[in-house]
Amino acid sequence: MVDIQLFRNGMSLLGGAVTVITTDGDAGRFGFTATAVSSVTDEPPTLLVCMNRNSYAxxxxxxxxxxCVNVLTGEHQGVSWDFANRELTSEERFAKHHWSCLKTGAPALDEALVNFDCVIHESHEMGSHTVFYCRIADVRIGNADDGLVYFNRAYHCLNDKSVAS
Structure with missing residues (x-):
């Protein structure tokens, strides 16, 4: 078996888009910061979101x-920190930022790079996490042209245009 710290060190070098995942409904309004989000298929449009089962939410x-998967821009490091901060209540996290709702009623960050509004279709447990398979109900693309990624245990802003080959 691979050493857990070695695995974690390797995974720190796999950069990922920084997102805030939010929900609202009978159980209340909650959110958390995540990089474990991925496209599954476009027919039907589906994402997967991984969440630690020990999370308060x-x-x-x-x-x-x-x-709602709220993909953060380069200006949103503070949003990411707020939703990762265990000392803030759910109400305090949401009060610091501007939100609206799309089709499902889950909070959508108004200034996000993109919002993927989803219904959880299936979930599976794997180790310490639950993998949610989420069918897309709506997509809202923002006006920003830079993204926030987490790589090598630090935030990085992607805003340079690459030349297509």
Whole structure:
């Protein structure tokens, strides 16, 4: 078996878009910061979101059965920190930023790079996490042209245009 710290060090070099995953419904309004989001298929449009089962918000997402993947811009490091900060209440996290709702009612960050509004279609448990398979109900693309990524245990802003080959 691979050493856990070696695995974590390797994964720190796999950069990922920084997102805030939000939900609202009968179980209340909650959110968390994540990089473990990926496209599954475009027919039907589906994402996967991985969430630690020990998270304070885990059962709320399972109960609400909706979520919004809010992809952050380079200006949103503070948003990421707020939703990762265990000392803030859910109300304090949401009060610091501007939100609206798309089709599912899950909070959508108004200034996000893109919002993927989703219904949780299936979930599976793997190790310490739940993998949510999320069908896309709506997409809203923002006006920013830079993204926030987490790579090598630090935030980086992607805003340079690459030349297509």
């Amino acid at each position: 885990h059962e709320h997402f399972k109960t609400n059965k909706t979520l």
